[in-house]
Amino acid sequence: xxxxxxxxxxxxxxxxxxxxxxxxxxxxxxxxxxxxxxxxxxxxxxxxxxxxxxxxxxxxxxxxxxxxxxxxxxxxxxxxxxxxxxxxxxxxxxxxxxxxxxxxxxxxxxxxxxxxxxxxxxxxxxxxxxxxxxxxxxxxxxxxxxxxxxxxxxxxxxxxxxxxxxxxxxxxxxxxxxxxxxxxxxxxxxxxxxxxxxxxxxxxxxxxxxxxxxxxxxxxxxxxxxxxxxxxxxxxxxxxxxxx
Amino acid sequence: xxxxxxxxxxxxxxxxxxxxxxxxxxxxxxxxxxxxxxxxxxxxxxxxxxxxxxxxxxxxxxxxxxxxxxxxxxxxxxxxxxxxxxxxxxxxxxxxxxxxxxxxxxxxxxxxxxxxxxxxxxxxxxxxxxxxxxxxxxxxxxxxxxxxxxxxxxxxxxxxxxxxxxxxxxxxxxxxxxxxxxxxxxxxxxxxxxxxxxxxxxxxxxxxxxxxxxxxxxxxxxxxxxxxxx
Numbered sequence: 001x002x003x004x005x006x007x008x009x010x011x012x013x014x015x016x017x018x019x020x021x022x023x024x025x026x027x028x029x030x031x032x033x034x035x036x037x038x039x040x041x042x043x044x045x046x047x048x049x050x051x052x053x054x055x056x057x058x059x060x061x062x063x064x065x066x067x068x069x070x071x072x073x074x075x076x077x078x079x080x081x082x083x084x085x086x087x088x089x090x091x092x093x094x095x096x097x098x099x100x101x102x103x104x105x106x107x108x109x110x111x112x113x114x115x116x117x118x119x120x121x122x123x124x125x126x127x128x129x130x131x132x133x134x135x136x137x138x139x140x141x142x143x144x145x146x147x148x149x150x151x152x153x154x155x156x157x158x159x160x161x162x163x164x165x166x167x168x169x170x171x172x173x174x175x176x177x178x179x180x181x182x183x184x185x186x187x188x189x190x191x192x193x194x195x196x197x198x199x200x201x202x203x204x205x206x207x208x209x210x211x212x213x214x215x216x217x218x219x220x221x222x223x224x225x226x227x228x229x230x231x232x233x234x235x236x237x238x239x240x241x242x243x244x
Numbered sequence: 245x246x247x248x249x250x251x252x253x254x255x256x257x258x259x260x261x262x263x264x265x266x267x268x269x270x271x272x273x274x275x276x277x278x279x280x281x282x283x284x285x286x287x288x289x290x291x292x293x294x295x296x297x298x299x300x301x302x303x304x305x306x307x308x309x310x311x312x313x314x315x316x317x318x319x320x321x322x323x324x325x326x327x328x329x330x331x332x333x334x335x336x337x338x339x340x341x342x343x344x345x346x347x348x349x350x351x352x353x354x355x356x357x358x359x360x361x362x363x364x365x366x367x368x369x370x371x372x373x374x375x376x377x378x379x380x381x382x383x384x385x386x387x388x389x390x391x392x393x394x395x396x397x398x399x400x401x402x403x404x405x406x407x408x409x410x411x412x413x414x415x416x417x418x419x420x421x422x423x424x425x426x427x428x429x430x431x432x433x434x435x436x437x438x439x440x441x442x443x444x445x446x447x448x449x450x451x452x453x454x455x456x457x458x459x460x461x462x463x464x465x466x467x468x469x470x471x472x473x474x
Contacts, residue, residue, distance in 0.1 A: 056331055
C-alpha cells in the first residue's frame with residue numbers, strides 16, 4: 001500500500017530490549033480519520049508499539065511515517081500532529097491548571113493560547129479551579145485536565161494508552177464524548193485498552209497484538225461484539241490470560 | 245520551534261514552580277550552610293591555613309547542595325511522567341537539557357551568592373578585593389557542575405536508588421573541574437592584589453574551565469535525545 005495515502009504507516013517494526021524481543025516485524029497502515037483499537041494481553045507489545053508510533057522510542061528495525069513524513073527524519077513535525085493520553089497525567093502538581101496548560105500550549109505553539117485554554121477549562125468543568133494547584137485535585141479532575149492538555153493543540157492523531165484507568169464515571173464519559181466528537185471529524189485515534197466493550201464501541205477497527213505480532217486485524221463492521229469476544233478469548237486462553 | 249523560545253518555556257516553568265514552592269533554594273541553602281558551619285567548628289586553623297583550604301570547603305558545600313538541585317531537576321519531571329509529556333512535544337530534546345542546565349545553574353548560583361558573605365564572616369576572610377574573580381570562577385564551576393550533573397541526573401532518574409547513584413557517578417567525572425575551580429579560587433584568595441604570575445595561573449585555570457564547560461555542554465546536548473530514550 002502506498003504510504004502517501006496513509007495517515008500512519010509502519011513497516012517491518014521490530015523492537016528488542018537486549019535479548020527480549022517485544023515486537024516482531026509488524027506492518028500497520030492506518031487511514032486518515034480511522035479509529036483503531038489495539039488489544040492484547042499484558043506484555044504483548046501494544047504499548048511498545050504505541051511508543052514507537054509516537055516517537056518516544058526508536059524501533060530496532062523498521063520505519064514509521066506520519067502524514068507521509070518519516071518519523072525518524074522529521075520527528076518534530078510529526079510530533080506536532082500527535083496528542084497523547086495515558087493513565088499518567090503529565091501534569092505538574094505544584095502548578096495551576098492554567099500554568100500547566102500555558103506550558104504545553106507554549107511547547108506546541110498554540111495560537112490564541114489563552115482563549116483555547118479558557119475554552120477547554122470550561123468544557124472540562126475546571127474553569128472555577130483554574131488558579132488552584134493541581135495537587136489539590138481529585139484523580140478524576142486531574143484526568144479531565146489531562147484530556148484538556150491532550151486536546152490543546154487540536155492534534156490530528158490522538159494516541160490513548162489505557163486512558164480509562166483510574167477515571168471516575170464523569171471523566172470517563174467526558175473522554176468518550178470527546179472521542180465520539182473526534183469520530184465525527186477526520187481525526188485519527190489509536191486506542192490501547194483492555195476494555196473490549198469500550199474498544200468495540202469507540203473504534204472502527206480492532207487489532208490484537210499477541211507475542212509481538214499482529215494476530216488479528218478486522219473492521220468492527222465485519223464482526224459482532226460477541227464474535228470479537230470469542231476471538232479475543234481464544235487469544236487470552238492461548239496466552240493463559242482470563243477475559244474480563 | 246524557535247531554539248531560544250522552547251528553552252525559555254521550560255526554564256520559565258521551572259522558575260515559576262520554584263517561586264511558588266521555594267522548596268529547592270531553601271533546602272540547598274540550609275544544606276550548604278550546615279556544611280560550612282561544621283567545617284568552621286571542625287578546623288581550628290589560622291588565617292594562612294584557611295586561605296589554603298577555604299576554597300575546598302566552599303566547593304564541598306556547593307557540591308553537596310548542588311547535588312540536591314540536580315536530583316530535583318529530573319525527579320520533578322518523573323512525577324506524573326511529565327518528562328514523557330515534554331518528550332512528545334515538537335521541540336528538540338537537547339533543548340530540554342539546556343533549559344535544565346540553565347535552571348539548575350541559576351538556583352545553585354543564587355545559593356552561592358548567599359553563602360559567600362557567610363563564609364567570609366565565619367572564617368574571617370575578606371573576599372571583597374577579589375570578588376569579581378571569585379564570582380567568575382564560581383560561575384564557570386557551577387556551569388560545568390550543572391552541565392555534567394544534568395546529564396548524569398537524566399541517566400540516574402530511571403534507576404531505583406537515584407539519590408545515591410547521582411553522586412557516585414557524578415563526582416569522579418567532576419574531579420578535573422574541582423581541581424581547576426579550587427586551585428584558581430585559592431590563587432585568588434591568597435594573592436590579595438594578584439601579581440602577574442598569579443594572574444597567569446588564574447587565566448590558565450579560567451581557560452581550562454571554559455574548555456571543560458563547552459565540551460560537556462556540546463557533547464551532552466548532542467547525546468541527550470538518546471539518554472532520554474534509554
